[in-house]
Amino acid sequence: MIATIPTATLTGVDGRPVTVEVHVSNGLPGFSIVGLPDASCRESRDRVRSALLSSGQGWPMKRVTVNLAPTSLRKGGSGLDLPIAVGLLVANGDLDAEHVEGMAFLGELGLDGSLRRVAGMVPMVEAIAAPIVVVPATSAEEAGLVGRHEVRSTSSLSSLLGALRGSGPWDAAVTTPSSVASVTADPDLADVRGQRLGRWALEIAAAGNHHLLFVGPPGSGKTMLARRLPGLLPDLDRDEALAATRVHSAAGQPLPPGGLIRRPPFRAPHHNASSVSLLGGGTSAMRPGEISLAHNGVLFIDELGEMAASTLDGLRQPLEEGLIRVARARATVAFPARFLLVAAMNPCPCGDGGPPGTCRCSEPARQRYGRRLSGPLLDRFDLRLTVDRPDVADLLGGQPGESSEVVAQRVLGARARATARGVRANADLPGPGLEATVRLQAAAARVLEYKLRVGSLSARGLHRVQRVARTIADLADAPDVTEDHVCAALELRIGLEALEGVA
């Protein structure tokens, strides 16, 4: 007899519908799975067998063939355990087919028959067409985020069979949080003493989504500042939240209570991260990288100058397009990767280089360090500023600055102005027609003209300075961009020669 159970599998961060077909026939007892299963999928044979036996079900002394359709699609992960088990019971006549009518199943089985969470629940459930989705109790919340299906859950195979046959209850709709994510609030900007320029740059970055680079010696507070950026960003709207959650779900990352990621994620990969871990990919399963986990949030790279040049240049395309296409022999997937890039670096390898003329590095060492950062990448940073070690007076007696809450309110206002212009933030303002959108006053235009003529501003930098100036004006609630705004935008964009170590 034959049974078909709808379910789904994960490719990259996208779910793909899969039908599990189970055929039980007379013949030499055996169990085979066909249809491009990967290793974890093939192992499901042993898990399903033990789980059925532990749940008081018999194992058919018959020939069992499981086909995963469409057969051309590679299937991975242990989420197919549950649909295979259910299909087997139906095909063997232990469960009436009408009991599973209109239901899709997703979940991993333990040897004792318990149901376990699998990664990628959100995108997989999204791909399912059946009206009812049955998932492990620990995944119910995550599965419910999609909102299109009736989500049913139990915590073990035996209670599931009881519920399906109508002899037992389903779990209550709301279950315990799928995982205990650390619920730490974002660090507050009020902790930063002094650093007026740095704080202000954070505010502008948050308001206009401008990529930000801090250059400064160790101990100058670059990392401290950068970690306070997510706290200034507005909450994610539902689409953004779902997009971020989908990536985290697919990567098997812990989700916050409630399942939905409402705050912009903050990812800080170490500078020795490999290209694959940063950009996504992998051999067996295509996993999203750090830049995708930072989708709709902040990607913070400390010690930018220590990162491999090839890895860094991999960031250029996603910075431009907001997604990354990872192509491998087995599959090509596109991961979403629209993030706010914040980076910190020392001015030179010795890190001591404060003012020009003080660093101890040899000339070749500094050139090597500077060469690692390609010009095109550095050009993507709208805001580039040097931070120096804070003043002693500020550290000991200074007044605490504004708190993140106060600044976040201004950021929200500036974002609203950008939304009125039809973009999410000013960094997305299109190049054509920029002058009209930015509304430069005559004096402001003269400053830019001066900078262009003396050669301290490039044509490419011009647009970026205009966008930043627009954000500064938005934060000040000014309709036009004045000379002051442009000068401030220029102040927050140090020349590249400072990074090439030319003292």
Next chain:
Amino acid sequence: MTALPPSAFAVALSLLPGSTHRRLRALLGGRSPAPDPAEVWRATCERRLLDVRPELVDALGRDARAMTKRWSECAKSIDPHQTWAELQRDAVGVWLFGDDDFPAALTDDPDPPALLFWKGDPSALHRPAAAIVGTRRCTSYGVDVAREFGADLAAAGVAVVSGLALGIDGAAHEGALVGATGGGAPPVAVVGSGLDVVYPTRHRRLWKRVGEAGLLLSEAPPGAIPEAWRFPRRNRILAALSGVVVVVESHERGGSLSTVRAAVERGIPVMAVPGSVRSPSSAGTNRLLVDGVAPATDVTDVLVALALEGVQVSAAQASPRTAAPDSSDLGPVESDLLAAIDWAPTATEAILRRTGLSIVEASSGLVRLEVRGLVRKQGGWWERVGSSRFARERDYTPPA
């Protein structure tokens, strides 16, 4: 085959591994009359150098036998005709120690080079000369001063001698090139590598311009790469050619101090440009001043040391001792900002702290000061500009 001049064989000898200037001097001198370089070369090739001149065993040091053996092997791959032809092609001349045209300043030197490669205008050496040296890791203050001194000394007819290194050396030559136009003295560069090996590569253009306007000198044979040991030796030639050595900026243990040592050994006066006591790039020069070296605060000080105090630097080019640009008609914000900026690089953060201005006010004020040529931004650092003569090369007056 045309007969080669003796110096062609001296060049070939200088290409042998380990043929330092002392060994070369031993090979080419040591008795009177001086041996013919062609004879020495032949003896080297035929491995009978020590048989012909047994006194060289002492001069060449402990492993003289092994060395001459190695030389005879290496000599097979050196063709004096070819190297000489290449020098002719590149317009590089060779002076042998003891020749009539060998620079007089080096003839009496305690440790003279055995031969010197030169390119350009040898008459540059007939002028009074001043060396301007300093650190590669300099501040823009150092660059300004070096340029100014270079330009004014050249204009006053003093050949500026320097090493074409990054930083102060290069700035001095840039200035000297400005001063050399219109009747000034041509610049002289003494480099550590072969004359066909441009180092640092960033100075390729400057190297070429100095070669065209003045004189390039090197003790190293063609093709010699800039090995670290060559530079202190280069410095002794640099000092010996000069009537005074001016150190513009030097770190505590900077390479320019080896030039100072060489100058002191030869009794050549040394001068140092004072810098901020807080600036690491001036630590070495300030230490020299403490040790009793004369300060050089402007070009007249240097001219006095050269006993040229009568020479008038042309009025257009003379830089008065304090040539701060006019800052009398500034607004209150700009005055505050200017007062808050040091003559050393100052972080924007520090400016904000000192003035208490908002970032927007301060940054527009700073840009106005920059447009006026009163301050300059380097990386994220602001500093005041002294003499505006070389401060900004591309001047632009914004429409009012």
